[in-house]
Amino acid sequence: MRALIAAGIGLAAALALVFTLTALGAPTGKTSPKPLLTTVPSHP
Amino acid sequence: MRRKAGLILLALAVFCTALSPLLRWYAFPRLAEVPANQYQDMVLQARNATLLDYGTMTSRTVPEVTIVQTLKGDVEAGKKIEKSAGRDVVVWDGLSYVQGPDGKMVSRIPERYIFDAHTQEPVHATGESVDGDPVRRDGIEFKWPFLTQKRDYEYFDAQARITAPIHYKATRTFRGVKVYHFEQTIPWTKVPFPKAMPVRGITPESVAKTGTTRWYTTVRRFWVEP
Numbered sequence A: 001m002r003a004l005i006a007a008g009i010g011l012a013a014a015l016a017l018v019f020t021l022t023a024l025g026a027p028t029g030k031t032s033p034k035p036l037l038t039t040v041p042s043h044p
Numbered sequence B: 001m002r003r004k005a006g007l008i009l010l011a012l013a014v015f016c017t018a019l020s021p022l023l024r025w026y027a028f029p030r031l032a033e034v035p036a037n038q039y040q041d042m043v044l045q046a047r048n049a050t051l052l053d054y055g056t057m058t059s060r061t062v063p064e065v066t067i068v069q070t071l072k073g074d075v076e077a078g079k080k081i082e083k084s085a086g087r088d089v090v091v092w093d094g095l096s097y098v099q100g101p102d103g104k105m106v107s108r109i110p111e112r113y114i115f116d117a118h119t120q121e122p123v124h125a126t127g128e129s130v131d132g133d134p135v136r137r138d139g140i141e142f143k144w145p146f147l148t149q150k151r152d153y154e155y156f157d158a159q160a161r162i163t164a165p166i167h168y169k170a171t172r173t174f175r176g177v178k179v180y181h182f183e184q185t186i187p188w189t190k191v192p193f194p195k196a197m198p199v200r201g202i203t204p205e206s207v208a209k210t211g212t213t214r215w216y217t218t219v220r221r222f223w224v225e226p
Helices: A002-024 B002-031 B075-085 B204-209
Strands: B039-053 B058-073 B089-099 B105-116 B153-157 B162-174 B177-191 B214-224
Touching: A002 B002, B075 B089, B153 B177, B153 B214, B162 B214
Parallel strands: none
Antiparallel strands: B039 B058, B058 B089, B089 B105, B153 B162, B162 B177, B177 B214
16 A cells, blocks of 8 residues: 555656646747848857 | 665656656657747858849859858747747748858848747748748748658748758768758749849849849758757
8 A cells, every 4th residue: 555655656746747847838038139140240 | 664765766666657758758749849039140151153143144153152041039929929829839030141252242031930839830820921922831941840750841942932842861970970861852943033132223123024034943951860
């Protein structure tokens, strides 16, 4: 019985972690202020 | 004490065993997405290139032609389209700016590419365009989808404004990395003149009136790290 509970806790933790990560999603960020280029940019 | 440790280890084992497939088949398809705020530039150079002089309608060889290509994600436009499309959308504005050896403009082709952030399927919305003309992409452009497979894809050609198959050719090793080689041939196709012409006073309409037509062909090759 204790083994089953331990396994259940492990499974629940995995599900909680994955669902939380998925719900948070990836950050979208902001549109870059840099322009579309009409000159050759300087080498980084 | 040993029993407690055994139970903790069992919980950890189940946690790790469950996490692996959940991350791959549940989280990955939902989290792997093209960043909406992408910004990148690329410079290509062609030596001893042949240019058409629209002023004299003759060709001339120049020592160098440079193409500056910029891609810039429009986050706000993507969010607007997402509301009607019902999925995560990325909007990329691109500019292919070609300049001659003197730095003067040869052509400038802006375009807007709208696609699904996860699968890269094209999304059709107002604004999808090449050089100001509305287009309909039925394939990918610029970027390859996540987990690219060994199969043919559909690829959009902005010059010809058509979508055509791009064929998987082979798996190769490039600088120690396994890559898939894809190739697409666009046969000779009549294409429109660019809206912005390099000679003042000459417009696409005035060139067309002389009976001149513009034709294009290319072989496009990609080596994709899957």
